[in-house]
Amino acid sequence: MSDSDSDLTTAPSSPRFITRSPFDDGGAGADVILRSSDGIDFHVHRLVLSLASSVFKDMFAFPQPDSDPVIPTVQVSESARILDLVLRFWYPGAEPTVVQTLDDLRETLEALIMKYDVKFVVPSAKKKLREHLADDPVAVFSIACRLQWKDVALEAAKESLKLPLRAFESERPRQLQYMTAETYHTLLQYHSECAKVAASATAALQWANCQDIPGVNCTNWADPIACPRTGHWTFAHNTMAPLTAWFSAYLDGATGVLSRSPAARLDSVDLLSLPLTKLGSCSSCRVDGFLELMNFLEILRAKIDGDINSIELKLDI
Ligand SMILES: [Zn+2]
Structure with a gap:
C-alpha cells in the first residue's frame, strides 16, 4: 500500500x-x-x-x-x-x-458577499438564511448583522421574542462569537422592551372592551360562590368589573410568560391549564367560557403584535 x-x-x-x-x-x-x-x-x-x-x-x-x-x-x-x-x-x-449547517451557510455567505462581492445572489441568499429563522433566530440575527441585512435581522429579532432569551436558561448560542457585544445588547434591549409592552397587555385591561372579556356573560354573576371573582378591573371607556377567578388565573400566568418570551404562544397547554382547572366549577362559564377565552386570545394577540411592532430595533448597521 x-x-x-x-x-x-x-x-x-x-x-x-x-x-x-x-x-x-x-x-x-x-x-x-x-x-x-x-x-x-x-x-x-x-x-x-x-x-x-x-x-x-x-x-x-x-x-x-x-x-x-x-x-x-x-x-x-x-x-x-x-x-x-x-x-x-x-x-x-x-x-x-444543500448547505447543511448554519455554520457552513455563514461561511458561504460571508465569502460570497463580504469577500467576493457577488451581489446578485443576495435575494436567494436571504431566502436561504430565512429558512433557519424558526430553528435558530439568534444565529440568523447574528449572520444578518454581519452581512448588514437589516430586514432579515429584524425578522430574526422578532422571531427571538418567542424565546426566553433573557432568562439564560439555554446554552449560549454558538453564533454569538460572530456578533459584537454591542449588537447582542441591542437584541436583548429590544427583547426587553417588547416584553414590557407584551406583559402590560395582560397586567392591565384598559385597552380591552368589557364585552370581550371572558366570563362577562356568566349567569352566576351575582353568586361569587358558584363563580368566584377577583379584584376590580378597569376596561376601555372606564368600565369597571371584577374578573372571574379562572380568567384572572390565565392573565396572571400569561403576564409571567410574556415578560420572559414576549411572542410566546398564548394558547399553550401550560397557560390554558390555569383557567381550565377552575372554569369547570361554574355551571355557566363551563358552557361558554372556553370559547370566550379563545376569542379573547385572538384580540390579545393582535394587541400585543401591534404594540411590539411599535418597538424599534435600534440596530446600527
Ligand atoms: Zn361563571
Whole structure:
C-alpha cells in the first residue's frame, strides 16, 4: 500500500475532497484554477467569475496571453468544502449543494458577499438564511448583522421574542462569537422592551372592551360562590368589573410568560391549564367560557403584535 493510499484509509473523518463537474479537470474551456486552502483545484472560467464578482473582475483585469499554455492558479483562503458551496450557490451549470449547517451557510455567505462581492445572489441568499429563522433566530440575527441585512435581522429579532432569551436558561448560542457585544445588547434591549409592552397587555385591561372579556356573560354573576371573582378591573371607556377567578388565573400566568418570551404562544397547554382547572366549577362559564377565552386570545394577540411592532430595533448597521 502506498503512502497516499494509507492516508485515505486511516483518516476516514476527513476524506480528501474530490471536485465534481463542472469544476473537475474535465471542465470544458476552463481558463483559471482556484486552489482551496487544503490544496484542491477547481477549474473555472474567468469570464463567469468576472461577471459575477467585482473582486475577480479586478483580479483578472490583466489578460493572460493566449499563447501561454499554462492555466493560471489563484490561491484562495476557503477550504474545498466551502469553496464548492460558494461556487455551487450560483455558478452556471453547477448542481447546487444543500448547505447543511448554519455554520457552513455563514461561511458561504460571508465569502460570497463580504469577500467576493457577488451581489446578485443576495435575494436567494436571504431566502436561504430565512429558512433557519424558526430553528435558530439568534444565529440568523447574528449572520444578518454581519452581512448588514437589516430586514432579515429584524425578522430574526422578532422571531427571538418567542424565546426566553433573557432568562439564560439555554446554552449560549454558538453564533454569538460572530456578533459584537454591542449588537447582542441591542437584541436583548429590544427583547426587553417588547416584553414590557407584551406583559402590560395582560397586567392591565384598559385597552380591552368589557364585552370581550371572558366570563362577562356568566349567569352566576351575582353568586361569587358558584363563580368566584377577583379584584376590580378597569376596561376601555372606564368600565369597571371584577374578573372571574379562572380568567384572572390565565392573565396572571400569561403576564409571567410574556415578560420572559414576549411572542410566546398564548394558547399553550401550560397557560390554558390555569383557567381550565377552575372554569369547570361554574355551571355557566363551563358552557361558554372556553370559547370566550379563545376569542379573547385572538384580540390579545393582535394587541400585543401591534404594540411590539411599535418597538424599534435600534440596530446600527
Ligand atoms: Zn361563571
